[in-house]
Amino acid sequence: MNKDMKILIVDDFATMRRIIKNLLRDLGFNNTHEADDGLTAIPMLNAGNYDFLVTDWNMPGMTGFDLLKHVRADPDLKDLPILMVTAESKREQIVAAAQAGVNGYIVKPFTAAVLKEKIEKIFERIQK
Amino acid sequence: MRNTTSELVDKIEQGALADAVNLLQTINDARNRDLYQQVGQLTRALHDAIRDFHVDTRAAVDQDKTLSEMADATDRLNYVINLTQNAANRTMDKVEECLPIVSELGKEAALLRNEWGRLIRREMKPQEFRDLYRRIDTFLVETERQTDVLSGNFSEITLAQDYQDLTGQVVKKVITLVHEVEDSLVHLVKMASQVDRITGIQPKDTDKNTEIIDKQIPEGPVVNAEKRGVDVVSGQDEVDDLLSSLGF
Incomplete structure (x- = not known):
């Protein structure tokens, strides 16, 4: 796994973005960027060669679920690995996210170990 | 009203039309009185219910209020959101201040332990020993100073949890x-x-099922x-079980 990969963190709460950013830094990922919802994330994704997207679900403007569907529908972005980190815990939603093409799903509250495990799993799978 | 009605029927059968009309008027009056009374009660109750809503109707006049x-x-x-956010930021600021301090102390301790090992194994030249002597002194002074910084930060982290009381x-x-x-x-x-x-x-039957859920609406925790x-x-x-059942 490339530790220099460019990561976009999307969450409407600055505190949660900071927590995820810190956890990623502890895992050796320093090239992280932030957006506060889907609408601000899209132009950033379009502009700059991101390798990984970590997004919340419940956000004003554009939700993470809509962002997921948008990315999968965009020919330039469709292969971007996406990890959802969210408080949404309905089975129906998890199934919907999986069907929409999410690569990993973490329910909040979560631990550093879970984040590490899911990221490793996602990139292990992609490299195969 | 029942008495009046049977009386009315009697009067009509007897052909006393004037009396019958008078009786009709009485019935009508009674009905109106009853209706007005009930409407009056309802208005009163409605007013109370709205008042209990904690909506200040006077404020509609003054929009700025x-x-x-x-x-x-x-x-x-x-x-509550602001307070919890500030507390989270204060806590993380302090933790971020502590991390490099701990890491520096740890690194220096590891280096010194290495040198100390050489001293024990008698691999050290006199000049190196004098350097080590000074470094240990500096390290002890630095450790003392930095642990003060750390404990100061820890108590600030503890204090940052005071939001729990206020938000509660x-x-x-x-x-x-x-x-x-x-x-x-x-x-x-x-x-x-x-x-x-x-x-x-x-009331019209409202079809509650008309709203088709085609979007996954987030509902929070x-x-x-x-x-x-x-x-x-x-x-x-x-989550992992569910996803693996879907082939993840």
Whole structure:
């Protein structure tokens, strides 16, 4: 796994973005960027060669679920690995996210170990 | 009214039309009186129910004023968000200050332990020993100073948790308001059903199933997962099980 990969963190709460950013830094990922919802994330994704997207679900403007569907529908972005980190815990939603093409799903509250495990799993799978 | 009605029938059969018309008037008056009385009671009750909603109707005149206790509740909840956010940031700031200190102390300790080992194994030249002597002195002074910084930061981290008390109080107030509003709403619904009964209005059947859920609407954290049963997962393990059942 490339530790220099460019990561976009999307969450409407600055505190949660900071927590995820810190956890990623502890895992050796320093090239992280932030957006506060889907609408601000899209132009950033379009502009700059991101390798990984970590997004919340419940956000004003554009939700993470809509962002997921948008990315999968965009020919330039469709292969971007996406990890959802969210408080949404309905089975129906998890199934919907999986069907929409999410690569990993973490329910909040979560631990550093879970984040590490899911990221490793996602990139292990992609490299195969 | 029943007596008057049978009297009316008698009068009509007897052909006393003037008396019959008078009796009709009496029946009508009685009906109106009853209706006005009920409408009056309803108006009173409605007024009370609206008042209990904590909406200040006078505020509609002065838009700049706080509109209601609802608006106040919103302010209170925003205050909770701000307070918790500040606390989280304060805590993380302090942790971020502590991390490099701990890491530096750890590194220096590891280096010194290495040198100390060489000293024990008698691999050290006299000049190197004099350097080590000074480094250990510096390290001890630095450790003492930095542990003071660390314990200062730790107590600030502890203090940053004071939001729990403040937000708890605010949230409790909002809960009380929500309960009061709920009671008023129930009261209003009862009023409405009485209005329907008196006036004979039949509410239209609203088809609740017309709204087709084609979007996954986020609902935020589930606070009572135990009560929700099978439609929500209780943690990451269940998410992983679900996803692996889908071939993840």
